[in-house]
Amino acid sequence: MTRDDAVSRATTYFDSGHLQSDLAKLVAYRSESQAPVQAAVLGQYLTQAIQPRLDAMGFDCTLHDNPSTQTKGGPFLLGSRIEDASLPTVLTYGHGDVVWGQDGAWREGLTPFELIEEGDRLFGRGSADNKVQHLINIAALEAVIATRGKLGFNVKIVLEMSEEIGSPGLAEMMAMHCEALSADVFIASDGPRLSAQRPTMFMGSRGGLGFDLVVDLREGAHHSGNWGGLLADPAIILAHALACITDARGQLRIPEWHPTSLTPDVREALRGLPVGAEDAAKVDSDWGEESLTPAERAYGWNSFAILAMTAGIPDAPVNAIAPSARACCQLRFVVGTDPEMIIPSLRRHLDAHGFEKVMIVPHEKGVFGATRLNPDHPWVNYVKASLKKTTGKDPHVLPNLAGSLPNDCFADVLGLPTIWIPHSYLGCNQHAPNEHVLKSVCREGMQVMAGLFWDIGTHTPIAKAE
Template sequence: MQEVKTALQANRDRHLQELQDLLAIPSVSALPEHKGDIEEAAAWMAESLKKIGMENVSIMPTEGHPVVYGDWLHAEGKPTVLIYGHYDVQPVDPLELWDTPPFEAEIRDGKIYARGATDDKGQVFMHIKAVETLMSTYGELPVNVKFCIEGEEEIGSPHLDTFAEKHQQLLASDVLVISDNPMLEKGQPTVCYGLRGICGLQIDVKGAKGDLHSGLYGGGVPNPLHALADLLASLHDDNGRISVEGFYDDVIPLTTDEKEAYDALGHDDEAVRADLDVPALYGEEGYTFLERTWVRPTLEINGMHGGFQGEGIKTVLPSAASAKISCRLVPDQDPDRILQLLEQHVEKQASDAVTIETTPFDKGKPFVTPFDHPAIQAAGDSLAKAYGKDTAYTRMGGTLPIAETFSDILDIPIVLMGFGLPTENFHAPNEHFHLENFDKGLEAICDYYSTLAEKLQ
């Protein structure tokens, strides 16, 4: 791979200039006024794929923003890699908190600053440049590749499911690679092989027809806030375990190998506590912080509302109260099944003196690729070579709906091979990307495609 490293170094300045050009396009998918910018970014991606030798390059329409597709399928007998990324970005507000204009990329202190630098233009750009480097160095690729680069990830990928279902044959592959996630920490190469799913519920409690004077009615009629507090308190026991009947029935236990891998990371729970400035950490008894946040399901109250919210006191007995709760789910929990169990729990625990309604929202399935899958281990090997340090194998507590979409529709293993850092302000002002990870990441990606060809023989 020395030829590849030499080529990457020789072309680094050009690569960074091209990345700056891409980052200059304000492709904000959430704002209608940027529709033209979205189209420009899609065209930029398509043209880049053509330049590096991809075939069948197409800007494919959806009901929303287009998907850019391209492939190279001449590695006979070798596996096919589907590379996913997105060219859309988050809005930049509040603009006044940016040190430099968000769409005028600036390199300083070994980092490139711009909206989309790490999420996800910088990372998907790396895959394009890795393929370009392999093609220019060897005249071919060690694997077949397909690119699927969408423009709606930052608004929840509302049309990707339909697109993937319609084009299953086009997207059919042996492994999906995504670089749209952070490493565990600076200098620590990381492969993520699983994400939690999600489901949510709003609970609305209704009492009297209007707010009442607490002196005239208090103690004589139901208080929706009291009823809501009792209901929410019933969701957990004293040991942090979720009390909803059947909630844990389908949870797949952590394997011994996974537990040993997590323990080997030497995670500092006390440092987390101190950084968050809380008296103590909290969670399901019998599990470490990493296990609680990566591989155990959760039920959290995200918001509560009811009664007087202003300064001072208003002796009112409110007529209504509400709460929003969400659950992070793990394999093999099904969001629809969990929502059903939650609704049954609410109905069972609800006071007869009030009216309670539930409204579901936000659903996404969890996924996990087996820890010892060759595609996962190959990624770990390549990252360790590039960084000179053993790779950490992790799951993540968050949810990436597109991962579940591809896992469900295409039924292929997913490798989350991210090069961002948790501190890089994605979705916030002064988003940036460490060029150390740009350089080492390019080496790792180039090596991965060769390693993967050997591992999946």
């Protein structure tokens, strides 16, 4: 049996409709980690949907409660299939939890926890993030085993159920089980391709830190006629405080928020990479750091965003000065930014501009660290060559994703070279109503992963780690 046989078997899994039916079963689990009432479903996803499949593949699986003492998170599944201790070992990962379903906000004919097929699209919450992504990788492993009779390497897997609330407990789990999870390389799937027509691989991600800015001046609202001009307005104070963080085009005004890692080699790696997508939001050419290209802004720089703002009662305003105002904020940051200095430098900046009354309230949700692997790493070149061999196309290679992932748990805690191969695309509406995945991307994802796993079982780019 040959590599082509394994790729053909993986293709048949998709063409026969098995991937679609298997994904439908996964999407049906209402695994919203943000909803405490769904706590039981998080465990059921692992015990009912994932573990039986891994058991049938020869994995030894264990289930673990979340060790986090700060944020209550879902359980973990750790699994391993060891063919020979002398063989190289791949660690892979996925998360079965999803964000809020947002029932009622989806367009007519769609519902979040039922997989619905329309043309090239498979709609459903978690279809893109992340259920189809780990399903494809598990099914590709199955295809290689069925073709070759073995993998030719060892594989370990981590499935978590709390990624959408910041992966609480994941770093602790990796530290607690670092020996059991030792490997030569980390290969997993999440996030979007840069283009639906070409594979993407990235070796890290931007970090993400959330916090609220709050101005809370008094008890109760006061009539705007009787008290206007006499009482400080929290919303106005907050608006000016937010305006001092960036200029009118979103350029960062806090020096410590400027990363030091946009080096010539990183710029070269980002040169010519596409941003945005045909079905996604258009890129505003007059927004962000003026001296940077769009790719450098997205993958090589930090960005500040205001996710939500409230003062008074927006849906039913009254003639009153609100007692408080709040803005939910976020900084996405790359390697070269000290995460321990983000909040202290913001505090100093606000105070220097006269906004001592503005409180900074860090979010309880976990912080994803920023990571990046050198694009010239041997494993990067190896995976790149394998993807091209399967598709005939040069994959897009990113030093890091623009979004945030718990990659630091694998790169920093376990010390592994990390490579992500996404099976979604930028227009997938993840975290929004009408989330979907493209069947064409899923089909090619089955092919590239089967080809890659076949190759790893044949030869690897570097000797097995001691």
